[in-house]
Amino acid sequence: MARKIGSRYTANQILGRGSAGTVWLGEGPEGPVAIKLLREDLASDQELVGRFVQERTALLGLEHPNVVSVRDLVVDGNDLALVMDLVRGTDLRTRLDRDRRLAPEAAVAIVADVADGLAAAHAAGVVHRDVKPENVLLDMQGPLGPGGSHPALLTDFGVAKLIDSPRRTRATKIIGTPDYLAPEIVEGLPPRAAVDIYALATVLYELLAGFTPFGGGHPGAVLRRHVTETVAPLPGIPDELWLLIVQCLAKAPASRLRASELGARLRELLPLVAGMPPLDVDEPEAESAQDEAPATEEAAPVGERVRRRGAVPLVPGAKPADSNRDTHTSMRVPAPDELAGGARGTARVPRPAGAPRPGSARHRAVARRRRVALGVAAVALAAVAGVGTWLATAEDDAGATPGDTNNSAPATP
Template sequence: MARNIGSRYTTHQILGRGSAGTVWLGEGPEGPVAVKLLREDLASDQELVGRFVQERTALLGLDHPRVVKVRDLVVDGNDLALVMDLVRGTDLRTRLDRERRLAPEAAVAITADVADALAAAHAAGVVHRDVKPENILLDMEGPLGPGGAHPALLTDFGVAKLIDTPGRTKATRIIGTPDYLAPEIVEGLPPRAAVDIYALATVLYELLAGFTPFGGGHPGAVLRRHVTETVVPLPGIPEELWQLIVQCLAKAPASRLRASELAARLKDVLPLLKGIPPLDVDEPDSDPAPASAQASEQYEEDAYATGSGTGEPGPRRAAVPLVPGASADSNRDTHTSMRVPAPDELSGGPLGTARAPRSAGTPRPGSARHKASVVRKRRITLAVAAVVVAGALGAGGYLVASGDGDAPPQDSKQSSQP
């Protein structure tokens, strides 16, 4: 059903839903657009509306080929909307769900595109704060790049900042997606440009490995790993690429590269990756925190994350694709409010190493394959033990029998002696 947004735009159909609102396929004076309509409870927040208007100049001025351009911001009654370019393709999460991991050349080409987008944004004083595969769109109508990669564009600039208003987020809470949060955000520090570099390096690791370096298990455990653990090396990639990833995943923000430096170095590495197939590694096993730790790292969602208005945890909300045919939801929480862990919860002595990936083909502990393997090994062990025992009994019987026949007869004196 058609719906007017302001006086210039009309929406026709829903492209996707997320924690912040709904994305519609719309029509404007210059043709098709994507309209991100924020939830009504957000639109009724006067403080958020004020920030929305304040961000207008910065967002409208962000113009780069690798950024999904914001054409307009609409404030009209209960409607609060971002009008953006419509990208004809899919998001990176959808491709990862389909392929699990990408060849290194394609993964680096996509990451380099996003680094270019971040370089332009950071130069304009805009921090994205929510870089992840759901917010990276692949333009299927654009020319193919290295490794057959479609051009990548970064979207959803400013949404996390708009939602993260003082009236909605307490000082003891943080906004973001757990797998991609930089350590300084977990520790409660204000987000700077370096948080985007950390998140993008996490995305690159995920494109190569099929899983994030510190994800898995309880969200509280994920937050702790970002602060206390070091990343596990990935086999099969050039050392130059690995060192680049390590530098951008540094715990200290000042140790990470700037976006422009990252983009340049990724492009320098591309020739080394030609022809390398996707890596053959399995996701490491999750090690959930004990019950006591889980209690102290309680995963909380506020009303604006659940939409319930009660503060009670609700169904998970995922990022919103801005393209036709993309998945409406994903398995990654977005714009989620989490309690900042206390210093004693994050302290773990010297930095440890994140969970190591399992060798390809190794069954996951607790899985059906693993249980069957354990049962099979146990049966083999029991069978071998039975054979050994049977052999020992047989040999003992033979020795006893042969000893009775060969021993000399004892006389009565010998037998009567103590």
């Protein structure tokens, strides 16, 4: 099933599929490569092809140990492709799907790697615009780092910018993955380097908690939370790490750290989280519709729960899967009244492990048992109080003489 890509490359095997195209294992003059072949409808867009050529110099010049380098950009007939270094490993989404969450030391080390890669990109004037676990690759052949983490590399640079052409999205559309979109993008402002910091802090939160701080439910609700709600605290992590996450999730872009600062601060915090086990928290409810889930869902073993979202594998050994977190989801920009109409305050608060989800069948059953128990206790308390009153009255009656009504001494004749 091999096919030629331009004059220098051959695509041999599909590694994964995403919303923008298909990733192939390929061969080039210098050996194995990964080839991202964009969809045919994108390749036929002459405006996009022009932007593709314009971005060539910036993308080819981006070299860093924590960035999957782009070796070549191919425009050949109906083929529009990015030729990239081949990373032997897996993507971070696949790791999360397997482990649900990571130990804090490994999570911090991985995000520090990605921050270093972003720092190099931002210095070169390149904004990623779609930082998420699917776009972080773990090099299984690299040396192990803190917490047993594998070196992390950020991939898919330039793809979001290529797809997000003015004609394609217009002023009323936004391009991105809802869970990781910075508030300024939701409000229609142009994306700067700070949007990558916000998305990376969201990834760090997800690695620690097993869920994103503002995700869950309808994309419109997710967008509104980014703008109107503050992040809920994660119990069990050092205060210094939590304050760092909060700063990078600030609504104001200027309040966030730069990528180089974030990477350095995270590495300084590694000794504080060394040896810590993964956090023991459960995901909060996402939407009221989900609160009506049957009780059997609550009782399902962890291994049998529905996978939250699929991965888009980019390397050998991973299983291709569709994902509703794919890159370049096109959404309408919410109107100001829609953004202001959401609940203000703290976002969905994580539940202690094992606690029932508010509104679920199990939660209602627990609440019903609690009300019954309180009712029984109130009846028992009333009964005890009644018996005490009866005993006191009986004692008073026993100590009084016939005819006495006020316990006063009889008058002397």
